[in-house]
Amino acid sequence: MSLTFATEKQVAVAAVRRACLLTSSVFNKLVKNETLTKGDKSPVTVGDYSAQAVISTILQHAFPADPIVGEEDAADLRVDSGANLRDRIITLANEALTGELELGENSEWGIGPGQEKTAAELLDAIDRGNHSGGSTGRMWTIDPIDGTKGFLRGEQYAVCLSLIVNAQVQVGVIGCPNLPVNPEKPEFGQGCIFVAVRGHGAEQMSLSGAHPTPLRIPAFTSSTLSFLESVEAAHSSHSFNDQVSSLLGITHSPIRMDSQAKYGCLARGEGGAYLRMPTGVGYQEKIWDHAPGAILIEEAGGVVSDSRGDPLNFGLGRTLGENYGVVAAGKDVHRRVLDAVQKARAEAKSKA
Numbered sequence: 001m002s003l004t005f006a007t008e009k010q011v012a013v014a015a016v017r018r019a020c021l022l023t024s025s026v027f028n029k030l031v032k033n034e035t036l037t038k039g040d041k042s043p044v045t046v047g048d049y050s051a052q053a054v055i056s057t058i059l060q061h062a063f064p065a066d067p068i069v070g071e072e073d074a075a076d077l078r079v080d081s082g083a084n085l086r087d088r089i090i091t092l093a094n095e096a097l098t099g100e101l102e103l104g105e106n107s108e109w110g111i112g113p114g115q116e117k118t119a120a121e122l123l124d125a126i127d128r129g130n131h132s133g134g135s136t137g138r139m140w141t142i143d144p145i146d147g148t149k150g151f152l153r154g155e156q157y158a159v160c161l162s163l164i165v166n167a168q169v170q171v172g173v174i175g176c177p178n179l180p181v182n183p184e185k186p187e188f189g190q191g192c193i194f195v196a197v198r199g200h201g202a203e204q205m206s207l208s209g210a211h212p213t214p215l216r217i218p219a220f221t222s223s224t225l226s227f228l229e230s231v232e233a234a235h236s237s238h239s240f241n242d243q244v245s246s247l248l249g250i251t252h253s254p255i256r257m258d259s260q261a262k263y264g265c266l267a268r269g270e271g272g273a274y275l276r277m278p279t280g281v282g283y284q285e286k287i288w289d290h291a292p293g294a295i296l297i298e299e300a301g302g303v304v305s306d307s308r309g310d311p312l313n314f315g316l317g318r319t320l321g322e323n324y325g326v327v328a329a330g331k332d333v334h335r336r337v338l339d340a341v342q343k344a345r346a347e348a349k350s351k352a
């Protein structure tokens with residue numbers, strides 16, 4: 001029987017839950033000058049920074065020896081021009097860390113009333129995400145807000161955390177504050193957390209950690225399938241997906257959604273396939289953008305690979321290396337999508 005990673009799961013759910021409460025409260029108060037543009041032109045907000053500070057602080061207390069591969073770093077907050085942003089981030093992170101202890105939480109994780117951290121401690125916590133990754137040992141990945149553009153639009157985003165051991169994802173947690181608990185029952189409200197532990201299944205629970213429900217990807221036919229895909233056309237090729245879709249005889253329009261909420265929806269039976277093909281050369285996918293989603297799909301009975309059918313390699317460093325895209329689906333659909341991807345590629349080549 002595989003390890004249960006019971007403490008890791010408990011800590012990870014608590015960290016994601018606290019970060020989700022923070023990001024949803026930030027959204028309502030976000031002002032224009034609280035968003036920066038990073039070197040790669042992508043946005044980062046006070047929500048991203050403070051959520052990474054919170055998750056990293058909790059991990060540091062619970063598992064002091066574990067390195068972290070996190071998306072954000074504090075360089076822009078350590079300079080004079082970052083002072084206002086920094087103060088806001090410190091306040092937000094401390095609010096999230098010092099909230100009353102909930103069931104299953106432990107004050108030894110650096111949380112609960114009276115556990116304020118200094119600015120220096122919180123900036124260092126953000127920078128602890130600087131690990132370079134690799135194929136050996138334990139490491140955590142943090143994407144404090146995945147789909148920052150979706151977050152800014154008030155649409156889908158996800159707080160994502162995973163534990164990788166010797167290049168294998170063992171625990172994945174994805175918090176989706178804006179996702180309906182049940183798309184067919186709007187009265188159930190929104191906000192869910194997806195959790196998977198290798199060998200122990202996938203589940204969805206409410207943001208408060210209540211109502212854990214096991215997840216299993218159902219079977220799909222071409223007439224029930226629709227692709228889950230990125231909102232941002234720059235992040236994955238919509239036109240290639242259209243081509244694959246028509247080769248498979250899919251009639252439904254794609255479901256466009258930001259962030260790893262796509263993996264969560266797929267795991268609970270929506271869409272039937274997630275296809276993410278590169279739009280050009282040069283961009284390398286980041287491990288924090290796929291590690292929690294990959295284990296969630298595998299534990300819900302599905303398969304995740306690149307477009308050649310090879311498993312994603314989480315042991316190469318902070319990225320997945322050369323970009324061959326991502327295909328995620330239940331076993332049967334996965335095979336069919338891979339075949340159609342090869343066909344679409346061949347057609348594109350013969351036209352070139």
Ligand SMILES: Nc1ncnc2c1ncn2[C@@H]1O[C@H](COP(=O)(O)OS(=O)(=O)O)[C@@H](OP(=O)(O)O)[C@H]1O
Binds near residue numbers: 231
């Ligand atoms: N060129 C390119 N190609 C592929 N992926 C890219 C690219 N540029 C950025 N990113 C990463 O996309 C992450 C969000 O993408 P999603 O598909 O999840 O959402 S979206 O619909 O595109 O917004 C996004 O994650 P966040 O930065 O956490 O939002 C990026 O890591």
Ligand SMILES: [Mg+2]
Binds near residue numbers: 143146147
């Ligand atoms: Mg991301």
Ligand SMILES: [Mg+2]
Binds near residue numbers: 071
């Ligand atoms: Mg992010």
Ligand SMILES: [Mg+2]
Binds near residue numbers: 044071148
């Ligand atoms: Mg980003």
